[in-house]
Amino acid sequence: MHGARKAFACAVILATTALTSGQSFADEEVNVYSYRQPSLIQPLLDAFTAKTGIKTNVVFSDKGLGERIAAEGENSPADVMLTVDIGRLDTAKQLGIAEPIKSEVVAKDIPSQFRDVDGDWVGLTARARIIYASRERVDQTAITYEELADPKWKGRICTRSGQHDYTLGLIASMIVHHGEAETEKWLVGLRDNLARKPTGNDRAQVKSIYAGECDIALGNTYYMGQMETNDAEPEQKDWAASVRLIFPNAEDRGTHVNISGVILNKYAPNRDNAMKLIEFLTTPDAQEIYAETNFEYPLTPGVAIAERVKGWGELKPDDISLSEIAKYRKAASEMVDRVAFDDGPAS
Amino acid sequence: MTSAERFWQIAALAVAALVVFPLASIGWISFGGAGEVWSHLISTVLPRAISTTVILMLGVGVVTAVLGIGTAWLTTMCRFPGQKILDWLLLVPLAVPTYIIAFAYVEVMDYTGPVQSFIRQLFGFHTSRDYWFPEIRSLGGAIFVMSVVLYPYVYLTTRASFLIQSASILDVSRTLGASPYRVFFRVALPLARPAVVVGVSLALMECLNDIGAVTFFGVKTLTFSVYETWLNRSSLTGAAQLAIAMLIMVFALLWLERFARRKQRFDAGHSKQRQPARFDLSGWQAGGALVLCLVPVILGFGVPAALLADRASRRLNDLLQEPFLLSAWHSLSLAAVASILTVVISIALAYALRLRKTRPLVMGVRFAAVGYAIPGTVLAVGILVPLAALDNFVDAQMKAWFGIGTGLLLVGSGVGLVYAYMVRFLAVSYGQVEGGFGKISPHLDMASRTLGRNASQTLGQIHLPLLRPVLLSALLLTFVDCMKELPATILLRPFNFNTLATTVFEAASREAFEDAALPALTILIVGLLPVIYLARTSASSFRTRTSTRGRKAVA
Numbered sequence: 001m002h003g004a005r006k007a008f009a010c011a012v013i014l015a016t017t018a019l020t021s022g023q024s025f026a027d028e029e030v031n032v033y034s035y036r037q038p039s040l041i042q043p044l045l046d047a048f049t050a051k052t053g054i055k056t057n058v059v060f061s062d063k064g065l066g067e068r069i070a071a072e073g074e075n076s077p078a079d080v081m082l083t084v085d086i087g088r089l090d091t092a093k094q095l096g097i098a099e100p101i102k103s104e105v106v107a108k109d110i111p112s113q114f115r116d117v118d119g120d121w122v123g124l125t126a127r128a129r130i131i132y133a134s135r136e137r138v139d140q141t142a143i144t145y146e147e148l149a150d151p152k153w154k155g156r157i158c159t160r161s162g163q164h165d166y167t168l169g170l171i172a173s174m175i176v177h178h179g180e181a182e183t184e185k186w187l188v189g190l191r192d193n194l195a196r197k198p199t200g201n202d203r204a205q206v207k208s209i210y211a212g213e214c215d216i217a218l219g220n221t222y223y224m225g226q227m228e229t230n231d232a233e234p235e236q237k238d239w240a241a242s243v244r245l246i247f248p249n250a251e252d253r254g255t256h257v258n259i260s261g262v263i264l265n266k267y268a269p270n271r272d273n274a275m276k277l278i279e280f281l282t283t284p285d286a287q288e289i290y291a292e293t294n295f296e297y298p299l300t301p302g303v304a305i306a307e308r309v310k311g312w313g314e315l316k317p318d319d320i321s322l323s324e325i326a327k328y329r330k331a332a333s334e335m336v337d338r339v340a341f342d343d344g345p346a347s
Numbered sequence: 348m349t350s351a352e353r354f355w356q357i358a359a360l361a362v363a364a365l366v367v368f369p370l371a372s373i374g375w376i377s378f379g380g381a382g383e384v385w386s387h388l389i390s391t392v393l394p395r396a397i398s399t400t401v402i403l404m405l406g407v408g409v410v411t412a413v414l415g416i417g418t419a420w421l422t423t424m425c426r427f428p429g430q431k432i433l434d435w436l437l438l439v440p441l442a443v444p445t446y447i448i449a450f451a452y453v454e455v456m457d458y459t460g461p462v463q464s465f466i467r468q469l470f471g472f473h474t475s476r477d478y479w480f481p482e483i484r485s486l487g488g489a490i491f492v493m494s495v496v497l498y499p500y501v502y503l504t505t506r507a508s509f510l511i512q513s514a515s516i517l518d519v520s521r522t523l524g525a526s527p528y529r530v531f532f533r534v535a536l537p538l539a540r541p542a543v544v545v546g547v548s549l550a551l552m553e554c555l556n557d558i559g560a561v562t563f564f565g566v567k568t569l570t571f572s573v574y575e576t577w578l579n580r581s582s583l584t585g586a587a588q589l590a591i592a593m594l595i596m597v598f599a600l601l602w603l604e605r606f607a608r609r610k611q612r613f614d615a616g617h618s619k620q621r622q623p624a625r626f627d628l629s630g631w632q633a634g635g636a637l638v639l640c641l642v643p644v645i646l647g648f649g650v651p652a653a654l655l656a657d658r659a660s661r662r663l664n665d666l667l668q669e670p671f672l673l674s675a676w677h678s679l680s681l682a683a684v685a686s687i688l689t690v691v692i693s694i695a696l697a698y699a700l701r702l703r704k705t706r707p708l709v710m711g712v713r714f715a716a717v718g719y720a721i722p723g724t725v726l727a728v729g730i731l732v733p734l735a736a737l738d739n740f741v742d743a744q745m746k747a748w749f750g751i752g753t754g755l756l757l758v759g760s761g762v763g764l765v766y767a768y769m770v771r772f773l774a775v776s777y778g779q780v781e782g783g784f785g786k787i788s789p790h791l792d793m794a795s796r797t798l799g800r801n802a803s804q805t806l807g808q809i810h811l812p813l814l815r816p817v818l819l820s821a822l823l824l825t826f827v828d829c830m831k832e833l834p835a836t837i838l839l840r841p842f843n844f845n846t847l848a849t850t851v852f853e854a855a856s857r858e859a860f861e862d863a864a865l866p867a868l869t870i871l872i873v874g875l876l877p878v879i880y881l882a883r884t885s886a887s888s889f890r891t892r893t894s895t896r897g898r899k900a901v902a
Contacts, residue, residue, distance in 0.1 A: 031842060038853060057842035060853065063574065064838045067583060067728055071735040075742055075755045077842070161565060163575050199484040199565040211458035212474025232861060235459060333575070337391040342565060 029055040030273040033065040033081040035088055036260060044289050048280050054273050069097045074267045079274035081263050082124075085165040089121040089261045090326035098263040099271075101278060109282035109300045113321060114259055123259035123322070124281050125296035128315050129170050130255060131246040132217045132224075134209050143216075144249045145174065145256070149189025155345070157193045158205045158214035162341035163333060166202070166220060169258045171332035172325045173318060177253070180331060188339050197344035203227060203236070210242040220258075221245070221315075225295025225308055245312040254318040258325075260296070351802035352702050359699030362692050363711030366770050369729035370717060376732065377587035388576065388585055393592065396572040399486065400596070403561075403568055404551050406490035407497060411550045412543060414494065414643050415501025420531060421640055423509040426625045427633035433640045435882030440647025441499040442874030444831040444848075446559020447867045448492045450855055451651035453563065456483040484564045493554050495647035500553075501546030503881070508542030509535060527626050544607035548600045552719055552774075555596060558834055569593045573725055583728065590725045597717055652871060658864035665865050670845065675869060678846040681761070682829035685768035689825050690818060692773060693780040698806055701784055701792075712777070719774035723767075723834030730767050731839065734758050759841050767835040772828045776821040783817030784810070823877030830873060 034041060038060045045056040059065070059078075066088065069078050081097075083089050092098050093116065100119035107115075114123035131143050148157060160167060174183045195214035200207075205217035206227065227240035247255045262281065268274045280286055287298035291306045297315065298305065336342065421427075422434050454460055458475055472478050482488065520534045536543075561571045569589060577586035628636050665671050696712050718726065738755040745753045757763055787810060795805040811818070833848045840849065847866040854863035 059840060059842055059844075061837045063577075063834075064728060068731055068838060071728075071731045072755060072758055073735060073739050075735075075739055075752075077755065077759060196482065197485070197565060207457075207459065212476050213458070232859065334387050334391070337387070340395070342567060343395075 028053060028273060029057060030270050030277050031077050031079045032056055032058045032277075033069065033078045034058055034060045035062060035065060035081070035083045036060075040294055041082060043293055044281065044286055047286065047289060048277055051280065051285075052273075052276055054276065056277070066092045066095050066097060069265055070095045072267075076265055076267050077269060078265045079268040079270050080265065080277060082260070083262070084260050085169055085258045086261070086322045086326050087165050087168060087329050089116070089123075089259075089263060090323070090329070092263045093118075093120040097266055099266040099268065101262075101264050101275075103275060103279055105279040106282050109279075109284075109287075111299065111301065113319065114261075114299050117323065121261050121263045122278065122282070123261040123299055125260050125287075125290045125294070126257045126299055126317070127220045127222055127260070127296055128247065128255045128257045128317070129166060129218060130221055131248055132206050132209060132219050132243040133246050134215045135242060135244055137215045141246065142251060143246050144252070145170070146186065148193065149186045151189075151193070153193040153216065155193070155195050156215040157190065158195055158208045158217040159198050160201055160205060160218075161198045162187075162336035166258060167198075167218070168329050168332045168336070169325055170218070170256050171335065172328035173256045173320060175328040175331060175335075176320050176324050180335070184335055184339060187335060187341060191339055191341050192345045194345045198342050203239075206239045206243055207236075210239040216246075217243075221297075221309065221312065222295040224312060225306070228308065247313050247315055249318065250314070250316050254316040257297070257315075257317045259299070259322060349801060351804075355695065355699040355702055355802060356705065356708065359696050359708055360711060362695055363708065363715050366692075366715040366718060366773055367711060368733060369726060369767075369770055370714060370721070372733045373587050373590055373721070373725060373729040376583055376729070377591050378584075388572075388589065392572050392576065393589070396567055396569045396589075397592075399566060400555070400568045400570075402486060403489060403493075403566065404554060406486075407493050407554045408547050408551055410490060410494035411498040411501045412547050414498035415503075415546055416505050416536070416539070416543060418498075418640050418643065419502050419506040419509055420535070421636045423506055424527075424531075424535070424625055425628050425636055427628040427636045429637050429640075433637075433644070435879065436644050437502050437640060438499045438878045438882055439644060439875065440496045441878050442827070442871050443496045443648060443651055444559070444833075444870065444874075445493055445496060445553070445557045446563070446833060446855075447655075447851065447870065448496050448647070448651050449489075449560035449563045450860070450863070450867075451654050452483050452488070452492050454654060454860055455650060456481075456488075486564075486566050489560055489564045489566045492560055493557065495643055497550035497553055498643055498647070500549040501543060504542040504546035504549075505539050508539040541607040545604055548604040548607070551600055552597065555593065555600075556719070556721070556723075558723065569596070577725075586725060590721060594717060594721070597719075597721075601713070601716065648871075652868070655864045655868040655871065658861045659868045662861055662865050670850070671865065674845040674847050674850045674866065677844060678830050678848065678870075679873075681764060681768070681846065682826045685765045685772075685829045686776070686822050686825035688765065689769050689772055689776045690780065690822050692769065693777040693821065694806075694811075694814075694818075696777060697781045697784050698802075698810065700781075702802055715770075716774035716777060718770040719772065721771075723771070723832065723836075726771060727767055727835040727838040730763060730770065730835075731758060734763055734766070759839070761841055761844075763839045764836060767839055768829045768832060771832065771835065772825050775828055776825045779817055779821035779824065780814070783814045783821075787813055820877065820881055823880055827874045827877050831870060 032041075032045070038058060041058075045058070048054065049056060061068075065078075065081055069076050069081065069092075072078070081092060083092070098120040101115075101122050102119060106122055110122055110124075114126070115121070133140070133143075147153075162168070162171070171183065171187065174186060178186070195208070202217075202219035202223045203226070205214075205219055206223070208214050209217055224240055224243075224245060227236040230236040249255055262278055264271070264274055264278060282300055284300055284303050287300040287303040290296045291298045291303060291309070295306055295309050297309070340346075418433075418437050422430055422437065456462055463475075463480060466472065466478065466480070470478065483491075516534060516538070517530055520530050525533065555568075556570065557568075558570050558574065560566075561568050562574075567575075569592060573586045573589045573593070576589055577583055696708075696715070700708060700712060721729070735755065735758045738753075738757050741756065742753045745751050757766075791809055791813075792805060795809050796802075800808060830846075831848060833852055836846055836849055837852060840846075845853075847870050850866040851863045851870070854860070854866075
C-alpha cells in the first residue's frame with residue numbers, strides 16, 4: 001500500500017510538470033487551432049511573432065477542432081481557426097462559432113469572392129485542382145473535367161478518396177454547373193475509368209503515374225512544388241519529373257479552385273491579437289511566404305505567384321462562388337457513397 | 348454491509364459513473380435528430396460498412412486464431428531448437444501499433460519499396476504494368492497487417508491454456524495410441540477453446556477500433572464511416588448513431604468473451620498438474636516448427652522494426668533535439684499518470700464487486716469496459732462535450748458567487764486527456780486485475796476478516812501484496828496502450844503539445860516517413876517493455892507452478 005501511495009504521489013507530480021511544461025503564458029499571445037500542417041504554417045507564424053512580438057500557440061488536428069470550439073463555448077481559449085478548404089470554413093459557420101471579421105485591411109487585401117458574405121470566414125490562399133499527366137504516355141495538352149468520364153481513359157486515371165475534402169469540392173462544383181443527375185452520371189463514368197481503388201494522398205497519385213499504374217491523376221497544384229523541392233526524400237523529385245500539369249477547362253469556364261482560410265472565434269479571448277494575426281496573414285508579406293514556400297496561389301492582388309508555380313502553366317479560375325460549392329458538399333458526399341466511388345471501377 | 352464495504356460500493360459506483368459518462372453523452376448526441384442523414388446511412392453506408400467490417404473481423408479472427416494456436420502449440424508442446432527464445436519472441440509484435448505497421452508495410456510493399464524494386468531488377472520489368480503485384484492498400488492487406496500484430500493476444504491466452512491443461516488427459520490420450528495430431532485436434536484444442544475465444548475477441552476489439560490502418564488502406568469499416576459521416580456531412584449525430592451500431596458489435600464480442608471466460612474458470616479448477624511430456628522434434632520437423640514460429644515474428648515485428656531503424660538512423664541527430672525529447676517526456680509522463688489511475692480504478696471496481704455483487708455495480712462495470720472499443724475521436728467528443736459543459740458551469744457559478752472566473756479547468760489542460768485514456772483503457776487493466784482477484788481464494792478474505800481486519804485493511808494487507816505481479820502487468824499494458832493512443836490525443840491535447848504518437852501522425856500526414864521513423868521506433872521499443880515483462884513472469888509463474896506444486900496444494 002505504501003508503495004502504491006508513493007507511486008501515486010510521483011504520478012501527480014509528473015502530471016503537473018508534464019501538463020504545464022507545454023504552456024508558458026506570455027503576456028501577448030494568440031491561440032491558433034489549425035487544420036493545416038504545423039510545418040506549413042510555422043514560417044508564417046514565426047514571421048508574425050518577429051513582426052509583432054506576439055507569441056503563437058498552436059493545436060493541430062485533422063479532425064474535430066470546430067466541435068472542440070463549440071463545446072468549449074464562451075471559455076474557449078481558441079482565437080482563430082485555420083482550415084484547409086471551404087468545407088471546414090462552412091462547417092464552422094454552421095456551428096455558429098465564427099465572429100464576423102470586420103477589418104478594412106482584410107477587405108482591401110482579399111477580393112470579395114474569397115470572403116464570406118457575412119464575413120464569417122476569410123480565404124487566405126487558393127489551390128487549383130488540376131490534372132497530373134504522364135509525360136511519357138499522354139500527349140494531350142488540354143483537358144476538361146467532363147472528359148474524365150470519357151471511356152478513352154478507361155483504366156488510366158488515379159485519384160485519392162472521393163470522400164476527401166478536395167474531391168468533394170470538385171464534385172460539388174460539378175453539381176453547381178451541371179446539376180445532380182448529370183454529375184452522378186459523370187461520377188460513375190469517372191469511377192469506371194479508374195485504374196485502381198482510390199487510395200493515398202495527392203502525392204501518392206503522382207507516384208502511381210511514375211510507377212506506370214495510371215496515366216493521369218487529380219491533384220492539387222502545390223504538391224508539385226513540394227515534390228520538386230523535397231531534399232529530405234529526393235526520390236520524390238523523380239516522381240515530379242515524370243508528370244506535367246494540365247489546367248482543366250482552361251478554354252471554357254476555368255479550373256476548379258478551393259481555398260484555405262481562417263475564422264475568428266466568437267469568444268476569442270485575445271481578440272485584438274487575433275485580428276492582428278488575420279490581418280497579417282492577408283498582407284503582401286505573409287502572402288509572399290504562402291506563395292514562395294508553400295507554392296499556393298496568393299489571394300492578395302499584386303502579390304506575385306512564385307516563379308516555379310508560374311512555370312506549371314497559367315491558372316484561369318472557375319469563378320463560381322465558394323459558398324455555392326460549400327452548399328453542395330453534403331450532396332457530393334452522399335453521391336460518392338451512392339455510386340460506391342471509393343470501391344473503384346465496377347468490373 | 349459494514350462501513351468499509353459501503354465505502355467500496357459507493358466509490359466503485361462513482362468511478363463506474365465517471366467512465367460511463369462519456370458513453371452516455373455519445374448516446375445523447377445520437378438522439379440529436381438527424382433523420383435525413385440516418386436514412387442515407389441506412390441505404391448506402393451502413394450495409395457496406397457492416398459487410399466490410401464483418402469480412403475484416405472474420406479474416407483477422409481466422410488468421411490470428413491459426414497463427415496464435417499454431418505457435419502456442421508448437422512452443423508449449425514440442426521441443427525444437429530456438430523454442431525457448433520463441434516462447435517470448437512471439438509476443439513481440441504486440442509492441443507495434445496498427446497505424447505504424449500499416450505505414451511501414453506501404454513503404455515496403457509499394458512500387459518504389461524494396462520488394463517491388465527487387466522484383467523489377469530480377470526480372471527486368473520497367474513499369475507496374477509488366478507484372479502483377481498484390482495491392483497492400485486493400486481489405487486483404489488490412490487483414491494481413493492487423494493479423495501479424497494482433498495474433499499475440501490469441502497466442503498469449505491459448506498458450507496459458509495449453510500450459511495448465513491436465514497432463515494426465517494428454518498422456519492418457521497418447522498412451523491410448525492417439526497421434527500428436529489427434530491429441531491436438533481431439534483433446535487439446537477443444538479444451539483450449541475458451542482461451543482461444545478470449546484471445547480472438549481481444550484481437551477483434553483492437554481491429555474494430557483501429558482507424559490508422561483502415562484510413563491508410565482505404566478500407567471502409569464502421570469506424571472509418573463514423574469519421575466520414577461526421578466530417579463530410581457535418582453530422583456528429585449521424586456519427587454517434589454509427590458509433591452506437593458499433594457498440595452493438597462490441598457488446599456481442601464482450602458477451603462472447605464473458606461466456607468463454609466462464610467456462611475457462613471451470614477448467615482452471617483442477618489444473619495443478621505437471622507439465623505434460625513434450626514432443627521431441629528433429630530434422631525437418633524441427634526446422635519447420637522453427638520457421639513457422641519465426642514467420643509471424645518477422646512479419647509483425649522484424650520487418651517494420653528494421654525499416655524504421657534504417658530510416659531513423661538517418662535522423663539520429665534528432666534524438667537529442669528538444670522537440671523529440673519533449674514529446675517523449677510528454678508521452679511517458681501522461682501514460683504513467685493515466686495508467687496508474689486506471690489501475691487504481693480497476694482495483695476499486697474489482698474489489699467492490701468481490702465484496703458484494705450488487706446489480707447496479709455489475710452493470711456499471713460492464714458498460715465501463717466498452718470504452719475500449721469506441722473510436723478514439725468519437726470518444727474524445729463524448730468527453731469534450733460534457734467536460735466543457737461542466738467547466739463552463741463551474742466558471743459561471745464562480746463568477747456569480749465570487750466574481751472570479753475559473754475558465755476551462757479540465758478541457759485542454761491535459762486532465763481531459765488523462766480522463767480519455769482512463770475511459771478507453773479501463774477494460775485492459777480491469778480484465779487483468781479481475782483475473783488476478785479471481786485466483787485469490789475467498790478463504791483468505793474470510794480468514795482475514797475473522798481475524799479482525801475490515802474490508803479496506805484486507806485489501807491493503809492481503810490482496811494487494813498477492814496481486815503485485817498482476818498489477819504490474821496491468822500497469823505496463825495500460826501504459827503502452829496510452830502511449831500508443833492517437834486519435835483522442837490529437838483532439839484533446841493542450842496548445843503546443845506533442846507526444847511521440849502525435850509526432851508520428853504529423854510527419855505521416857505530410858508523407859515524411861523519415862521524420863516519423865524515430866518517434867515510431869521509440870514507441871516500439873517502449874512497447875517492448877511490457878512484452879518482455881509478461882514473457883518473463885509467465886515463464887517464471889509457470890516454473891513456480893510446477894516446482895511448488897506440493898506447497899500450493901497445502902495452501
